[in-house]
Amino acid sequence: MKTLHTDVAVIGTGTAGMNAYRAAKAQGKRAIVIESGQYGTTCARVGCMPSKLLIAAAEASHAVDEAPRFGVHVEGDKRIDGREVMQRVRSERDRFVGFILDAVGSYPEADKLQGYATFKSDTVLLVDEHTEVHAKAVVIATGSTPAVPGMFKAAGDRLIVNDDVFEWADLPARVAVFGPGVIGLELGQALHRLGVHVRIFGLGGLLGGLNDPAVKANAQQVFQNELYLDTDADVKHIEQVGDEVEIRYVNLDGQETVERFDYLLAATGRRPNVAGLKLENTSLELDDKGVPVFDRYTMQAGKAPIFIAGDVNNTVPLLHEASDEGRIAGQNAANFPNVQPGKRRAPIAVVFCDPQILAVGKPFKELPDGFVTGEVNFDDQGRSRVMLKNRGLLHVYADPRTGEFLGAEMVGPTAEHMAHLLAWSVQQRLTVAQMLDMPFYHPVVEEGLRTALRDAQARLDELQARQHKAVA
Numbered sequence: 001m002k003t004l005h006t007d008v009a010v011i012g013t014g015t016a017g018m019n020a021y022r023a024a025k026a027q028g029k030r031a032i033v034i035e036s037g038q039y040g041t042t043c044a045r046v047g048c049m050p051s052k053l054l055i056a057a058a059e060a061s062h063a064v065d066e067a068p069r070f071g072v073h074v075e076g077d078k079r080i081d082g083r084e085v086m087q088r089v090r091s092e093r094d095r096f097v098g099f100i101l102d103a104v105g106s107y108p109e110a111d112k113l114q115g116y117a118t119f120k121s122d123t124v125l126l127v128d129e130h131t132e133v134h135a136k137a138v139v140i141a142t143g144s145t146p147a148v149p150g151m152f153k154a155a156g157d158r159l160i161v162n163d164d165v166f167e168w169a170d171l172p173a174r175v176a177v178f179g180p181g182v183i184g185l186e187l188g189q190a191l192h193r194l195g196v197h198v199r200i201f202g203l204g205g206l207l208g209g210l211n212d213p214a215v216k217a218n219a220q221q222v223f224q225n226e227l228y229l230d231t232d233a234d235v236k237h238i239e240q241v242g243d244e245v246e247i248r249y250v251n252l253d254g255q256e257t258v259e260r261f262d263y264l265l266a267a268t269g270r271r272p273n274v275a276g277l278k279l280e281n282t283s284l285e286l287d288d289k290g291v292p293v294f295d296r297y298t299m300q301a302g303k304a305p306i307f308i309a310g311d312v313n314n315t316v317p318l319l320h321e322a323s324d325e326g327r328i329a330g331q332n333a334a335n336f337p338n339v340q341p342g343k344r345r346a347p348i349a350v351v352f353c354d355p356q357i358l359a360v361g362k363p364f365k366e367l368p369d370g371f372v373t374g375e376v377n378f379d380d381q382g383r384s385r386v387m388l389k390n391r392g393l394l395h396v397y398a399d400p401r402t403g404e405f406l407g408a409e410m411v412g413p414t415a416e417h418m419a420h421l422l423a424w425s426v427q428q429r430l431t432v433a434q435m436l437d438m439p440f441y442h443p444v445v446e447e448g449l450r451t452a453l454r455d456a457q458a459r460l461d462e463l464q465a466r467q468h469k470a471v472a
């Protein structure tokens, strides 16, 4: 057994881990990264980037389908070459992974340890059975793994998760997607638009991470107009039959139906990678999911010299959060016990389905009593209609006392851009009135946002008028 001494040991070389390592080194400290799997990060290998590549191909296909509505006709049949689609997805994905491999390749060899890390104590790690690492501080950045309900085991080797999709050499004919959350909606719709026969089965009415009932209902309608989506499916039986999976379910018309698919894609959420870490050997307090209780500003777990960043902390499993958290964790681990709060940004989330979904600011469920909602429906929004993208609904929320803009949920056109405008406004703590003072060009989708803000402002004014009347 080798023994290694360092200032900071980072477990996991994903986005959070790489940022933690860089931040620790920038403090002039010794740091190592420990990786049990492949370098390359979840984002680049099986997450953000390959999913967006598949979606880009789906958008190209969809544009051909939509073209006749503009009077543009393509002679002959549209032909999707699944092999070419997947070839581009994989080769571009490999290019992105290559940049990460180059970055990790630039770390000194002595700073990299290959193997699975477990805790022996707060500051001693065992890596496989070959190395004992003694660190002054540890950063846990082990990411997350698809959470696959036990009932799907009946699909045998027809059961897949997102990772498998990006290894396909060709597009399959039929896929049953379980989980219309972020991953299921993005991948399910993309496959549908690429000519794959897709059924999306959900649970409990959840859809795309939306929480505002009106926005969710609008989104459900919009997506159901395009593809088969049951957000609260009644699935009776799942069974592997030869090279297929047979699913018996009650369809949206209430009929019991049996269908066979090439694959059952489980997109039913992710769980933090904490189970194998032997956290019981540490002094850490764990929550009901086994995740160390930590401070989201310092990333420190309790009072221990242990920091936890990225998907593994099970709070906001998004790429930019993993980067920020890794940086804060690495810096604080290097300077332990001088631990300082790091900068956290306004919440922003985008789902790259079409129409896109956004959620920014305070989560809907945490809005204050009596919050004010402003609304715009995109069905008749000028620019959206010009582009034949006139579907969706935006709700903006404001504080009834101060008029401060608190957040928004939306399904609709160009939500990825709108989300930034809105998240920046949340972070600047702008009021609805201040946002309305800003310029709005014509004709743009943001004019729809102005309509929603005006609606919110009218309600705020009405509230204020009522309060004045009550006082008088």
Ligand SMILES: Cc1cc2nc3c(=O)[nH]c(=O)nc-3n(C[C@H](O)[C@H](O)[C@H](O)COP(=O)(O)OP(=O)(O)OC[C@H]3O[C@@H](n4cnc5c(N)ncnc54)[C@H](O)[C@@H]3O)c2cc1C
Pocket (backbone or CB within 6 Å): 011, 012, 013, 014, 015, 016, 017, 034, 035, 036, 037, 038, 039, 041, 042, 043, 046, 047, 048, 049, 051, 115, 116, 117, 118, 141, 142, 143, 144, 162, 183, 273, 276, 277, 309, 310, 311, 312, 316, 317, 318, 319, 320, 322
């Ligand atoms: C399909 C999909 C699409 C996504 N799309 C987006 C998107 O569009 N935008 C967005 O913001 N986010 C997206 N995400 C989320 C984003 O990818 C993650 O939030 C981010 O990659 C998490 O980074 P991380 O560093 O926490 O984890 P990871 O990158 O997973 O890194 C964790 C590393 O730890 C290693 N490890 C685990 N346990 C141990 C151990 N005991 N010892 C040693 N090493 C260990 C793992 O092998 C892994 O390399 C997507 C995710 C998925 C799955």
Ligand SMILES: NC(=O)c1ccc[n+]([C@@H]2O[C@H](COP(=O)([O-])OP(=O)(O)OC[C@H]3O[C@@H](n4cnc5c(N)ncnc54)[C@H](O)[C@@H]3O)[C@@H](O)[C@H]2O)c1
Pocket (backbone or CB within 6 Å): 149, 178, 179, 180, 181, 182, 183, 184, 186, 201, 202, 203, 204, 206, 207, 208, 209, 267, 268, 269, 270, 316, 317, 318, 349, 350, 351, 352
């Ligand atoms: N665009 C992005 O930023 C992006 C894209 C993909 C993933 N991500 C990140 O990855 C995380 C995980 O994504 P996800 O889609 O796996 O999780 P999720 O929590 O968004 O969705 C899981 C869905 O599965 C459903 N579900 C659970 N059990 C089920 C069952 N037995 N049958 C049918 N449906 C079931 C849930 O109701 C929910 O709708 C996201 O929270 C997000 O942070 C982000």
